[in-house]
Amino acid sequence: MQRLYPSPVETLDPDELTAAYSVPQSGSWRHPWWLRANFVQTLDGATVAADGRSKALGTEADRLVFRLARSLADVVLVGAGTVRAEDYSPSTQPVAIVTRSLNLPADLRLFAERQPEHTPPILLTTSTAAAATPPWLADTCTIVTCGTDSVDLPTALRALSERGLTRILCEGGASLLTDILAGDLLDELIVTVVPQLLGATSANHLSVRPGGLDPVPRMKVRHVLEQKGTLLTRWVREP
Ligand SMILES: NC(=O)c1ccc[n+]([C@@H]2O[C@H](COP(=O)([O-])OP(=O)(O)OC[C@H]3O[C@@H](n4cnc5c(N)ncnc54)[C@H](OP(=O)(O)O)[C@@H]3O)[C@@H](O)[C@H]2O)c1
Structure with a gap:
């Protein structure tokens, strides 16, 4: 797995990968908890495959980060x-x-x-x-x-x-994430983009909230990794 951003590294070792996903120290949290969500989506934003599940979207890199995010969570x-x-x-x-x-x-x-x-x-x-x-x-x-x-x-x-x-890891789905976003409760979003186009709809999109979000949270990119065409991104809410 390579890191494209912030500082390019050709091959991240397991310790560097774990460090890349470490949860921030609790002193900097907005709440007594840290809420991170992890999603996989296609290039056009679909989060559910034709069989009604997300498993078929997963790649080796996505599964690695899925397991890593779980290992770093309390729940x-x-x-x-x-x-x-x-x-x-x-x-x-x-x-x-x-x-x-x-x-x-x-x-x-x-x-x-x-x-x-x-x-x-x-x-x-x-x-x-x-x-x-x-x-x-x-x-x-x-x-x-x-x-x-x-x-x-x-x-x-x-x-x-x-x-x-x-250290709370939200694994979806879109309906729950939408409510989390509407309540401005999300601290971090891990989005893995797999090299597929499926046709996103309001039924399979990451989050659908008619009228948008208020307030609109600003997210800052923490890293972009890549493995065999899968892009692994991590975003943290700006204060
Ligand atoms: N691509 C990905 O990474 C990813 C991740 C997760 C899921 N998915 C896919 O997304 C689909 C499921 O998403 P979804 O949006 O339909 O379901 P969801 O958000 O997982 O679950 C919706 C259900 O959860 C409960 N719920 C959610 N928010 C609630 C709230 N604020 N208050 C009370 N109850 C709440 C309700 O349960 P009750 O009906 O029991 O009341 C609601 O019907 C599946 O196809 C799954 O495979 C994809």
């Missing part, structure tokens, strides 16, 4: 739509799922393949949904209520940070 934050579409596996790493409905089928691998060593998923949900939690879900997950009829994202992020989960 993975993800929308229930992505968990359902991508059928997330159970993990020893904490995974927090944002869900208004708690509509999470028991046959998802996250639940069906769960072993004792796996960490119970954290469900960030509403008190309305929580009041009707199916018993099997209550036994399998940690349920955190963050609002009555909608999930208040700052409350959800605070709840994670109060559990010591301060």
Whole structure:
């Protein structure tokens, strides 16, 4: 993997790559947490392949950075739509799922393949949904209520940070990212661009918010890496 920006390096070694994605020191954070999102997209901005998942977009470089970003996070934050579409596996790493409905089928691998060593998923949900939690879900997950009829994202992020989960990695999807951006909660965006054109639509784009964002966050590029035609970019919100 080569670094194109800031200072060109022909071959980054694993330590340099890890350093390139290190989370800033907590003293510089805007909040008690650092919220980073990681997305892969095509040249024309599609984040979902024809099969309704993002896996087919992934390249070796994307998968490397996906794993690295996870290894640098305390918790993975993800929308229930992505968990359902991508059928997330159970993990020893904490995974927090944002869900208004708690509509999470028991046959998802996250639940069906769960072993004792796996960490119970954290469900960030509403008190309305929580009041009707199916018993099997209550036994399998940690349920955190963050609002009555909608999930208040700052409350959800605070709840994670109060559990010591301060380095938060959002893995999507677009709907959750859009709400994060609308709340001006994003600190960092990792965008991997793969050399494909698929045809972006409002249904598969990174973020779709009619009327735009207010305030409009300004992002500053931290690095641009390249491997076999995949561009790996990292952007940090300017104060
Ligand atoms: N290219 C990439 O890097 C990438 C990354 C991630 C996902 N994806 C793809 O994106 C697609 C999924 O994206 P998506 O936008 O449909 O789904 P999403 O954002 O993952 O999930 C949407 C669902 O999450 C819950 N949710 C999200 N934001 C919420 C909020 N602010 N408050 C309460 N609940 C909230 C709701 O769950 P309930 O319905 O349970 O109430 C909502 O229906 C999949 O096809 C996936 O493969 C691509």
